[in-house]
Amino acid sequence: MSKFVVENAGDTKLLAQTVANYLQKGDLVILSGDLGSGKTVFARELIGHMGVKEIVTSPTFVLVKSYQGRVAIDHIDIYRIVDPDELDILCIGDLLEDGHLVVIEWGERALGLLGPSYVQITFERIDSEFSIDEEVAGTAKRLVTVDLNGPKFKDRMMQLEAEIEAIWSVA
Numbered sequence: 001m002s003k004f005v006v007e008n009a010g011d012t013k014l015l016a017q018t019v020a021n022y023l024q025k026g027d028l029v030i031l032s033g034d035l036g037s038g039k040t041v042f043a044r045e046l047i048g049h050m051g052v053k054e055i056v057t058s059p060t061f062v063l064v065k066s067y068q069g070r071v072a073i074d075h076i077d078i079y080r081i082v083d084p085d086e087l088d089i090l091c092i093g094d095l096l097e098d099g100h101l102v103v104i105e106w107g108e109r110a111l112g113l114l115g116p117s118y119v120q121i122t123f124e125r126i127d128s129e130f131s132i133d134e135e136v137a138g139t140a141k142r143l144v145t146v147d148l149n150g151p152k153f154k155d156r157m158m159q160l161e162a163e164i165e166a167i168w169s170v171a
């Protein structure tokens, strides 16, 4: 697990590119953090870096948006799903089995249903030291946690952690 501070939205995008380089078909990425903490900023950059040329928009209202890059990608937002049974209709397990890369905002809510292997990125605001202007401009810091769980990520985790440590000051 790596925990460190990203300086601004551009830094969050650099992290998304860094993580994207380690992702493969069939991987699950869980994005956690409060409303407006940077999950979609991260996901958009990650999906673009996976070779998707079209514009990536937030799936908050449509639940799922699917893309074809160097792998098939599904960007899912389950903020609006309150009943865990409703998650079944998204067939996330089938998407993973079919080799899709699945990225889920608020995905920690689905973890019990999805097996032990996943990458989790968590964004936390740092106190209330940033103004609304800085938030909108994308110049607020975030405390980020990157965690790769499950045996299939063991080798990749060591490589990714080393790369993160070379760029950010890890706590």
Ligand SMILES: Nc1ncnc2c1ncn2[C@@H]1O[C@H](COP(=O)(O)OP(=O)(O)OP(=O)(O)O)[C@@H](O)[C@H]1O
Pocket: 006, 007, 008, 009, 010, 012, 033, 034, 035, 036, 037, 038, 039, 040, 041, 042, 058, 060, 079, 105, 134, 135, 136, 137, 138, 139, 140, 141, 142
């Ligand atoms: N360091 C940062 N990283 C990412 N976004 C930042 C940062 N600093 C400020 N921001 C701003 O925070 C907002 C993040 O919005 P985003 O839509 O990515 O949040 P979200 O976590 O997806 O929210 P939601 O839960 O509503 O889907 C953007 O307006 C962005 O400019």
Ligand SMILES: [Mg+2]
Pocket: 039, 040, 058, 060, 077, 105
């Ligand atoms: Mg979002």
